[in-house]
Amino acid sequence: MAxxxxxxxxxxxxxxxxxxxxxxxxAFRKLARKYHPxxxxxxxxxxxxxxxxxxxxxxxxxxxxRKVFDQLGFYSDNIDPAAxxxxxxGGGGFGGGQGRGGRGSPVDFGGFDFSGFTQDGGSRxxxxxxxxxxxxxxxxxxxxxxxxxxxxxxQPGTDLEYQVQVDFWTAVRGGVTRLDIxxxxxxxxxxxxxxxxxxxECPECHGAGKVTQTAGxxxxxxxxxxxGGAGKVQAACLTCDGEGVVTRREPLEFRIKAGTxxxxxxxxxxxxxxxxxxxxxxxxxxIIKVGPHKLFRRTGDDIHVTVPVTAMEAALGARIxxxxxxxxxxxxxxxxxxxxxxxxxxxxxxMREKGVPNAAHEGTRGDQIVEVVIVVPKVQDERSKEILRExxxxxxxxxxxxxxxxx
Ligand SMILES: [Zn+2]
Ligand SMILES: [Zn+2]
Numbered sequence: 169m170a171x172x173x174x175x176x177x178x179x180x181x182x183x184x185x186x187x188x189x190x191x192x193x194x195a196f197r198k199l200a201r202k203y204h205p206x207x208x209x210x211x212x213x214x215x216x217x218x219x220x221x222x223x224x225x226x227x228x229x230x231x232x233x234r235k236v237f238d239q240l241g242f243y244s245d246n247i248d249p250a251a252x253x254x255x256x257x258g259g260g261g262f263g264g265g266q267g268r269g270g271r272g273s274p275v276d277f278g279g280f281d282f283s284g285f286t287q288d289g290g291s292r293x294x295x296x297x298x299x300x301x302x303x304x305x306x307x308x309x310x311x312x313x314x315x316x317x318x319x320x321x322x323q324p325g326t327d328l329e330y331q332v333q334v335d336f337w338t339a340v341r342g343g344v345t346r347l348d349i350x351x352x353x354x355x356x357x358x359x360x361x362x363x364x365x366x367x368x369e370c371p372e373c374h375g376a377g378k379v380t381q382t383a384g385x386x387x388x389x390x391x392x393x394x395x396g397g398a399g400k401v402q403a404a405c406l407t408c409d410g411e412g413v414v415t416r417r418e419p420l421e422f423r424i425k426a427g428t429x430x431x432x433x434x435x436x437x438x439x440x441x442x443x444x445x446x447x448x449x450x451x452x453x454x455i456i457k458v459g460p461h462k463l464f465r466r467t468g469d470d471i472h473v474t475v476p477v478t479a480m481e482a483a484l485g486a487r488i489x490x491x492x493x494x495x496x497x498x499x500x501x502x503x504x505x506x507x508x509x510x511x512x513x514x515x516x517x518x519m520r521e522k523g524v525p526n527a528a529h530e531g532t533r534g535d536q537i538v539e540v541v542i543v544v545p546k547v548q549d550e551r552s553k554e555i556l557r558e559x560x561x562x563x564x565x566x567x568x569x570x571x572x573x574x575x
Pocket of ligand 2: 370372
């Protein structure tokens with residue numbers, strides 16, 4: 169049985185450990201020319217040798233892979249370079265360093281025994297060209313990528329976001345809106361700790377915080393998955409299944425300010441999901457969707473409304489009544505508007521400060537913009553037709569004159 173299958177890629181290519189990328193490339197090319205299967209048809213030894221140098225080149229010509237190889241003495245695609253660095257810095261142990269919310273529970277490599285990694289694994293590897301036997305690779309993948317339970321601790325609550333439908337009038341005038349939200353609350357049984365009762369010695373590791381695992385002929389210590397390395401366990405709270413939080417449906421009532429706009433985000437601090445073990449709650453964000461109105465269109469704080477006028481009102485000028493948003497409840501109000509003589513269809517008349525109150529600046533309002541549409545009289549009787557013919561004779565202007573000249 170061979171000892172640890174640590175490959176000597178530098179030796180395979182015949183370069184020093186300090187070789188530059190250029191040195192490596194040159195060395196590989198030289199050897200590749202010599203051992204390439206096309207040059208040595210049917211030569212099993214040359215083929216084997218070519219595989220070896222290809223593998224060595226694959227790792228050493230890649231900065232990241234080379235770094236892992238330099239640190240560990242072997243390379244696998246499953247090894248994260250950062251984890252390899254942590255391994256080296258930690259003097260052979262993976263303890264600590266990765267923190268909560270990182271790649272998983274710390275793995276202690278202190279008791280790692282390489283003796284089970286045999287020549288057998290190595291030859292299988294060179295067949296696949298992958299560098300290592302699959303079982304070895306799998307084990308390393310698991311170790312470096314974590315798995316197993318993370319130690320608990322205070323976790324801040326996450327933010328929540330809800331879309332809220334608000335009708336046109338509530339957004340314009342303000343009001344109270346109700347919404348059912350689903351949020352995580354701190355569990356009252358365990359006060360957010362997820363555990364109840366007194367801490368007891370962990371039955372899995374008997375208080376050691378570590379367990380020894382074997383995979384084939386390898387033995388290594390890992391953090392105890394049951395207690396997360398603490399050596400002690402507490403019974404999980406049955407109310408929250410040990411989560412520290414419970415999900416509840418909660419009716420929520422909140423004020424909509426007058427002038428709230430479509431798409432506006434309202435933040436209710438601390439109304440998001442509860443944190444565990446006393447950590448802060450997240451925030452609740454409400455995204456306002458303002459409903460439409462059959463008459464009024466809103467852009468920002470301005471109100472747009474289309475108003476029909478007769479041809480006579482437009483020609484002679486008039487004082488007309490138009491709807492405004494200044495009414496009661498879900499009713500529109502009314503206001504007087506002066507139509508200047510000679511008003512054309514499509515013309516826009518501005519009614520200052522008849523728009524929506526600004527939610528941010530109290531006392532300021534937008535405008536109401538009235539678009540005039542001229543309604544032509546449908547004359548039936550002879551007398552009216554006569555008057556219109558006479559009117560036409562008195563005003564022989566051609567409205568298409570300029571247009572035709574231009575075209
Ligand atoms: Zn609980
Ligand atoms: Zn334990």
